[in-house]
Every structure is written in structure tokens, then in C-alpha cells.
Amino acid sequence: MSDDILEMRSITKTFPGVKALQDVSLSVARGEIHAICGENGAGKSTLMKVLSGVYPHGTYEGEIYFDGELCEFASIRASEDRGIVIIHQELALNPLLSIAENIFVGNEQSSRGFIDWNKTNAEAAKLLERVGLHENPVTRIADIGVGKQQLVEIAKALSKRVKLLILDEPTSALNDEDSAHLLGLLRQLREQGITSIMISHKLNEIAAIADSTTIIRDGKTIETLDMGRDDVSEDRIIRGMVGRDLEHRFPEHTSNVGAEVLRIEDWTVHHPIQHERLVVNEANITVRRGEIVGLAGLMGAGRTELAMSVFGRSYGANITGRVYKDGQEVHLHTVSDAISAGIAYATEDRKRYGLNLIEDVKRNISVAGLRKLSRRGWVNDNEETKVAQEYRVSMNIKAPSVLALAGKLSGGNQQKVVLSKWIFADPDVLILDEPTRGIDVGAKYEIYTIINRMADAGKAVIFISSELPELLGMCDRIYAMSAGRITGEVPRERATQETLMQYMTKVKD
């Protein structure tokens, strides 16, 4: 047997109500680059958090052997002491401190309690040399690009005498040039004997760099492919990622599609902070009455950004493009413009963007449609209660009363409150962003039924989801997005998980 630096044996991790990982095993050989891929929510990041001690020993089942020894990490600190360093997707650098300060944060180069700045900067310069970053160590992080920041993270890892480097989607925010540099650096580190685990959605990168690839699906390890021996193609990986039985059932539904309601043309959006970064790139989309249109894409493809930027420019900067509602061009500068134009957007993050958790169900339902419940600025309280109770019954919201606080409901019921809010606002176009995320199978079925009901009522539905079976089971037409572009449009009859995944992982036309 080869020399394994890491062996994770039957790891099981449960969150309240969800089994995130089930009996997952992973072996990583010393000195290799090991890729991990899988759909959003498959459990990749959870597995890495178990490994790095973010979820300490005792909160999961199973065993971790590192360098042949059983490890029970109580914290990230403990795993770092052994030489396991994780670099998260959202970089954890302090933008206002210098490169050198960031590299040695928590590990300050000091003598007798005082920072030795000469040593700090000199050591940092050596590390920067190793990662091929030609910047002065005293430069502020805010003044260098994301690609260079990623290199600083790696330099920081090297300063901790890393043996196993874990990178979570390292190139998702990088342009091609920076990505190529990063991949080159990983190869170099491999020559220096550093093992890497890389989580990535970019199959071409995996094919180019990985020595072996483990595929995770629905919290289980599916297979580990030896990239050198098996001559693994991208298609082979895709098959592993999606090849599961349809485990959810979908309510029977035939859409009665009518005239076009919404058309988005050449829609381009830039990142709100990094203005030069394109988040949505010349997207074109149409939706018709009574139609359910899916929007597929992996993390960072720009689906939510597309939806929110259309919804009254609630995301992004330098937005260009045109929106037509019922054939007329509309200019939606604020959310209330969008609502007045008959567009609703139910967010993917209920708790942060969808609900007022310290307010009752009634007021959460009425908030976007208060105009309908008020005269001359005064709300008819009783009418409001009546409306809320009607929704509680028709949407089957399980709450003791409409006066229960939204924060106390389960995820599925919270989602029903969000949907009630937007249905009450009576839009023509309903954009649903991951409406079934984090809710159980039974509640999912109810949500599907509600969505079908909306389409039957003549509303146009845009359904954003990371679960392909869900899109295939619900939508009349599916757009696929990748790196901000619409890379494909597939009618229901021709849609399969494989074709969608191909479009979703396509990097350029």
C-alpha cells in the first residue's frame, strides 16, 4: 500500500435534522494533489471542516489518521500545529494590515513580548519568494488583487510549516492568469513534498492538476479516481457527481404557457466592491406566463446576482442591460420599482434577507403588500390578521398562531412565510432562489405544490436551484449559468443532469 499522509475513516457528521456526512472515507497519499468534487451541499466543505478541527473532535463520528497517528483535534489551532492548514473560499485576511502582518497573525515574530518588525518582514519576504509573489511585505492587503491575496494565504500556510494544505475553491474568484499561476504554485509545492487537497468545481483544472479525485455525493464518498491511470475525462467526473436516483418525487404538473412576461437582455453586472470583476456577463433570459423556468449553476455562477440585480438593483455595480416587462422596457432602480412592476424575489437566505425574525408571522406576511391593507397610511389591523390567517391555512404554515414569532418556526415553515409574503404582494414574475434549501423532504413537496399552483395562476416563475433533480422535476425550461454567462438553455424534454452539468462547468464558449 502506498504511503498515505491522511486517512479519514467512516466520518459521520449530523446537524439537527440533517445527516451532512455519512460514513465518508478519504485517503490521501503523501505528496499528491487530491481533488474533491461534488455538487453544492454534497458535504465537501463539511468534510474539510471536520478535518481541520472547525468541528472539533466529539461532534462527529469516525477516525482521522494523520501521518499514521490517530488525531482528535479540539480546534483549528490543534490541526494547524500538526501541519494541516485550510484556506477558505472567502479569504480570511485583514485588508487593513500589511502582507507581513497577515502572514504572522496569531504567530507573531516577537522577542520578549515585542514584535520584531525586521524579522517579521524579512521572514515574510522569504515566504513571498517561495510562492512567487513579488510584493513588498509592508504593502496593505487591500492594495493587492484577489489573486495575490490567495498567494498570501498560501505563504501564511507555509509559515506554519504546512504538510497538508487544503484549498476550498481556490480559483473561484480568480481570473485565468491568476488561476494558472496558482495551479503552477501547487505543482511546485508538490515537488517540495507538500500534499494538497483541493475542492473545486472547475473540472478542467482538476483534470489538469490532480493526481487523484474523490467524488462526494449526498454526504457519501462515491469513488476515488486515479487520474493518471484511469485516463479520467471530465464527463467521467460529471457522471460520478450526478449519478444518483431521483430520490424526491415531484407533484404531477403540466404548465399552461402563455405570452412573454419578462425579458432580460445583455444583462451585465459587476461586483459591488471589486468593480473590475464581472459577476453576470451579457445574460439573456425570457419567461412566459404560467411557465416555470429553471436557473442552474454551481456556486459562484452568478444566479443569485443576476436575480438580485434585476430585482431593483439590490446587488452589484455598473449594471447594464435592458429589462422588458410585458414587452415594455422598464427601469427598475429600487426594490419598490421592481415590486410595482410586478416582480418578486424570494431570497436564498431566509434568515438574513427574507424575514424579520423578531416579528410575528402576520407582519412578515404583510410587509411587502402593506399598501393593499392600508388606507391613507393607516393599516387595517383586522384585515391584516384575516389575510395572514388565510395564508396560514392555504400554505399550511405550522405555527401556533399568526402572532407567533417568525424566528421560532422551522425552516420549511419560515420558507412558507416568505412565499406567502411574495404571493400576497401579487407579482406577475416570482423569482425563487433556492426555495427548498435546508428544509426536509416533506416540506419540499409542499413547496413544489405551491410553485405549481403559482404557475397555474398565470404567474411566471424563475426557479433557482442547486439541486438538478429538482430543476428537472419542476421546470419547463432550464437555463444553465457558468462564470456569469448563460451557457445553455434546455427545454424539459431534452434536459438531463449530464447535459446541464456540462453547461454548468463550461468555462468559455
Add this chain to the structure above:
Amino acid sequence: MGALETVKSLFTKNLRQSGIYLAFVAIIILFSFLTDGILLRPQNVTNIVVQNSYVLILAIGMVIVIIAGHIDLSVGSVVAFTGAVAGVLTVRQGLPWWVGVLGALVIGAVVGAWQGYWVAFVGIPAFIVTLAGMLIFRGATMVTLGNTQISPFPDAFRNIASGYVNGWLGGNGIDVFTLVIGAVGVVGFAVSQWRSRRARIAYQQVVDSMPMFIGRIVLMAVVAMAFAWELAKYKGLPIVLIILAVLILVYSAIAKRSVFGRHVYSIGGNLNAAMLSGIKVKWVNFWIFVNMGVLSGLAGVVFTARLNLANPKAGSGFELDAIAACFIGGAAVTGGVGTVIGTIIGGLIIGVMNNGMSIMGVGIDYQQAIKGLVLLLAVAFDVYNKRRAGASR
């Protein structure tokens, strides 16, 4: 369900709200004993209301600011500034009293619009904007007054704070008009309660049982009439009390029943969700500060009229009393929670304690410390309650 259980469930159901009333009653009883009943003498009851009126007016505006998740540190300075403007207009320029009042309110609105602009449209935290305002308007007061005081004010102006409606219907030592107003208030309350009960029944909602309903109205009536009786025995109905009562009614309604009020709670409860629900967050924030400015102007008028003096040091520390009233009255530091009536009770708790301790001869040093402790305990109680309720936040 037995009457006792009903009472019990009423309290536990809404302990946070009823807790503040219970605390208020307990404090009144405590200080009545400690002051040998002086606290509840007619003159003293009138005094408590009049003495605290300007802080209560400020607190009404402040609670709306706090519900929306902001803070306003400048109100003390704005009280001084608007008072100074009223002084210049009525005393130095010799204009009629109502010009002074109007001037103060308009200047208050302008000040509010200034601060609202920075908070709402530029996006600077209210803490910073109003901290700057605290300095700016204190300075503006000194410039306006030219470092002197303005005094005395015309009687008509002074009446706003120290005048009484008295003797309109006669009465021998006990003002009948005050009692009539009290009775009208009680009847109005009963009628509005009855109508809302009928409406709730029409919408098939749960209402209190009849004995419970009547009990509550009788209790309110007894308290209100006892209060009116005390006032009537002294000088009658203070004008400032009428102003205050109108403000409480209007602002309770705004907070509870208006679209604007709903938007304020939404913004404080979850800013992002409010924005994505189509609420014009910037404009709502702007108007919240304009409103605070106008109420500061009114407080400025009342305070200046009561002191019969516009001076550069007026109103210092008022912002802290107003903020304390909100938090003692159950508003949440994180926004989204709070009521006008709770805030008024919170303000009165501070007022009664101040008054009671003064009568007892407790030094101002101890008073400060005790007030601080009460604020801390009130918020600790609130935090404890929330944790027990397990609100996931």
C-alpha cells in the same frame, strides 16, 4: 377558566410588557411609603408630570429612532438651540408667542433633516452624526444667544409649560373641568376598546372574556379618575399634560397602526429583509430624524417656557434620560422592539424615582448611581426574558 388563571395567563403571556407596569406600580408604592405619602399629594403628582414632560416628549421621538436601530445623542443640544431661537424671536424681537413656538419647531425640523440626510443618504452611523450634532448645535446655541441668557419670556409663552386649564366649569377647590376631561377620556377609552373588540369578533379573532374586558376598563377608569382627582385638587389640568396626552395617542397609533410605523419596525428588525421587501429605507430613516427634530423643538419650547429662561447650558444630559426611558420601557438595543407607551412608563419610572429620592433628601450623587443601576437591571431583565423565551436571533 377561572379569573385567577386568566389574570395569570395575561401576565405570563406578555410578561415583558406587563413587567414594566408592575415595576412602575411597585416603585410608586415604595416611594409613597418612603416619603410618607408626599409623593402622591396633588401638587407633587402635577409636579412629576410637568417636570418630566420635556424628557417624555423627547423619549417619544427617541423610541422611534431606537426601534429603527439608530440613536440620537444630539437632542439635548437641539433643545437648547430651539429654545434659544424661541427666545430670540419672542423676547429680543418681541414677536408673538406663537411665532416663537413655530420658529422652534421649524428649526427643529431643519436640524432633523440635516441629521437625517447624513444618516439616511450618506450612510454615516447615527451615533457619529448625532455626536457631531451634539457639538454643532451646542455651539449654535451659544452663537445664537451670544453667550448670554434670554429672560424673561412673555406670559403667554410661559403658559405652555406652567399654565393650567382651570375654572372653566367652576368647582369649589376641585376643578370640575379637569374631572370632566378625565371622564371624557375614560369614556373615549372604553368606547374605542369596545369598538376594537367588536371588530375583532367580526373578524373571528380571540378576545378577552367579558369579565376580563370589563375589569380592565374599570381598572383603567379608576386609575385615570384618581389621577384627574389629584390634578383637580391642585390647580387643574396642566396644559403641558394635554400636549403630552395628544402626543402619546398620536404616536402610539403611528407606531402600531400606520404604514410608516410598520416600516420603522421592519427596518430595525431586519434591515436587509426590509430593503428586499420594497421599503424605502432611506426615506423612512430621513423622516424618523426629521420627526425627532420637531419633537426636540417642542421639548425646547416646553423647557424654555418652564424655566422662563433660554440659556446656553439648557438640556445637557437630556439625551441620556430619553434614551434610558426607552430602554427601561423595553426597547431593544439592537432595534426592532419597543413601544411608545412602554417608553412613557420608562420615563415616568425615572421621574418618580428622581422625585421620590429628592423628597427623601437623597443626594444627587446617589440619585445618579441609583438611576444607572435601574437602567442596567431593566435591560438585564429584558435580556434574561429573551433568553428564557429562546428567541432565535
